[in-house]
Amino acid sequence: AQSVAQPEDQVNVAEGNPLTVKCTYSVSGNPYLFWYVQYPNRGLQFLLKYITGDNLVKGSYGFEAEFNKSQTSFHLKKPSALVSDSALYFCAGRSNNAGNMLTFGGGTRLMVKP
Amino acid sequence: DTAVSQTPKYLVTQMGNDKSIKCEQNLGHDTMYWYKQDSKKFLKIMFSYNNKELIINETVPNRFSPKSPDKAHLNLHINSLELGDSAVYFCASSQDLTGNQPQHFGDGTRLSIL
Numbered sequence: 001a002q003s004v005a006q007p008e009d010q011v012n013v014a015e016g017n018p019l020t021v022k023c024t025y026s027v028s029g030n031p032y033l034f035w036y037v038q039y040p041n042r043g044l045q046f047l048l049k050y051i052t053g054d055n056l057v058k059g060s061y062g063f064e065a066e067f068n069k070s071q072t073s074f075h076l077k078k079p080s081a082l083v084s085d086s087a088l089y090f091c092a093g094r095s096n097n098a099g100n101m102l103t104f105g106g107g108t109r110l111m112v113k114p
Numbered sequence: 115d116t117a118v119s120q121t122p123k124y125l126v127t128q129m130g131n132d133k134s135i136k137c138e139q140n141l142g143h144d145t146m147y148w149y150k151q152d153s154k155k156f157l158k159i160m161f162s163y164n165n166k167e168l169i170i171n172e173t174v175p176n177r178f179s180p181k182s183p184d185k186a187h188l189n190l191h192i193n194s195l196e197l198g199d200s201a202v203y204f205c206a207s208s209q210d211l212t213g214n215q216p217q218h219f220g221d222g223t224r225l226s227i228l
Contacts, residue, residue, distance in 0.1 A: 032213050043204055043219030051214045088155060094213050101170055102217065104157040
């Protein structure tokens, strides 16, 4: 069985400060990991992914994530938060074995205050 | 150009009715999905289709019947609607089943059962 956990329901950060949204995973084999963002009344939008290679992955809107195999984590980061980053963030993962579907974490609401 | 489009955006109906949600993608993708997002924003896979063939049915009641007339369309028909079916239903697509490409989501259909 595979699972993805986002331990924080909400993260609050001041505009201009760095932000981190946490994600840990449990999948068999080599993991494929993704971050998505959801704005109100919209579908999920892809931010970035880790498949293989460099552990630091850069994505859209200045976001990046670091794959840490020993800690089974894939935390999302941004050096300087914007108010417009306020949204719901989902981490997702799957095994590279055929037939596995993507499993989503429970989501973390990011609130960036001016 | 909307990549993944769902209709209707809102659906309000009585318990016991039958309703359908339509989904179309113009990305040329082989694989399409239906997800259910509950009131706590938890996202769960319902079905996956690849080139019109059912791949995954994640223990969804048989009142839910997906239909894929071609690989660009995946519709969801729901019989005998129940209060617990109230949720936001998202359609998504991906290039193929390998899992290393991101999924593209529609903006959701908000289903409310009275």
